[in-house]
Amino acid sequence: MLFIALFVRIWQNCRVSRTPAKQSNSRSLADLAPDDVKSAVDGYTAIYDAGLESRKERYQSLVNHYYDLVTDFYEFGWGQSFHFAPRRRGESFKASLLRHQRFLADRLALKPEMHVLDVGCGVGGPMGNLARYSGASFVGINNNAYQIERAKLHTRDVRSLCRFIHGDYMRIPEGDDCYDAAIAIEATVHAPDKTALFREIFRVLRPGACFAGYEWCLTDTFDPGNAEHQRIKNDIMIGDALPDITGIPEVGTAMRMAGFELLEAYDRAPESDPETPWYRALQGRDLSLSSIPRTPLGRALTNLTLRVGERLRVFPEGSRAVSTLLNRGADALVKGGESGIFTPMFFFLARKPRRPETE
Incomplete structure (x- = not known):
């Protein structure tokens, strides 16, 4: 059966x-x-x-x-x-995902009238959940047309708060300084150049706005000389369409090079x-x-x-x-x-300075 x-x-x-x-x-x-x-x-x-x-x-x-x-x-x-999400004892898988999403909304203090960019919005599940939870309006960018069609279907009850862009998040077709916040849930791992992506997100955020999300990373336990570690990394990459998987320090470095102030950064996996x-x-x-x-x-x-x-x-x-x-x-x-060599939930919270620093 x-x-x-x-x-x-x-x-x-x-x-x-x-x-x-x-x-x-x-x-x-x-x-x-x-x-x-x-x-x-x-x-x-x-x-x-x-x-x-x-x-x-x-x-x-x-x-x-x-x-x-x-x-x-x-x-x-x-x-x-x-x-993925860190789970509590007795918590359902679905409940853990929703709590993980709402954690971002709370750290960003999302509220009605805020304009939020969802970088790599998938089929719109988290975006719809956060629109319902916070009342903020969202724009999701996704390079896959079929996923956007699915996202429109999944967010139809909050369609007034959700809009979608079919495009490349490495070249966001939006003007400068137009978003109050940005999120990325395990999506920037597909980027060929994290610094370039973070600079693009930095560009579209208003001064003082924050960017929060979760990143797939190799932990300090990963040993480049260990053949089994390399095999696991390779299988994750080919099984999930990743050009590469970076270490945790590289995420912070890319953020700072893009111009962000890194306010918080830590792995949430141990919270499970x-x-x-x-x-x-x-x-x-x-x-x-x-x-x-x-x-x-x-x-x-x-x-x-x-x-x-x-x-x-x-x-x-x-x-x-x-x-x-x-x-x-x-x-x-x-x-x-x-x-322990990999985490899908390295959390970061970064802010665009109110007055952009000069080179």
Whole structure:
């Protein structure tokens, strides 16, 4: 029965996604022609295998290929908020995500009439939650058209507070000094140059405005000379469309080079209860119907479902390869968390000086 339920849910998710995507020229896995799915997988792999500099130069294609392929899988297994959170004992996964989001709103003191930029807004889950929570208005920028269509759907009850820009956050199509605050939830990790990205965010913020978010980082425990550490890092990168993963000190350095005053910066991962670490959702230790798709068993069943579906020509060739790619990344995230070499929640709070410093 579980196998059938997984099969039906994935298929329904794909079917539902077709309509908005075709109306906007955006693409999901379901909207790609059968031959295009395998081509997209091959294209993603080719960009990644070409090396670090190629990934940085072609980061837009890398990330777009990736999210065209995986967004439906993410929503199936993760919901509308594609990120992690430190969990408290007895706290549900969903509740931890919402608390993690609201932490940013509280640190930024978001309130009605404030104009906030969400850098890399995904499918709009956190943005919608924070608009409801704070009453502030949000603009989300995302380079993936399909995700923007999904975000519009998820924020329709607060559409008066949410607007979206289909564009590259390395070149934000907005004027100078126009936002009261900015957030980025595990999104700037895709940037080919953090300093350049932070400078762009600095540019659009009003003097005195703050920027807060969470960054994926290697911790001080990471040993560049350790082959296993390097393998885990590499699997996280290819499983999550990352050009590279930097260390914690590099984030602060990039912030300061961009002109920000770094007010706070620390890893929130240790705040998790020891029994519920941030990667628990991927370990299979949460026993509920909604958590099954995130578990190793659920991911294996999804993979099997897609394998059967490909043979029956229900799903296009390459669908299983997408699932396998995500599983590789998920397993590496767990190992990165267990070994302590990786964190997805390095918190930062930075401020644009009220009077910009002269060079």
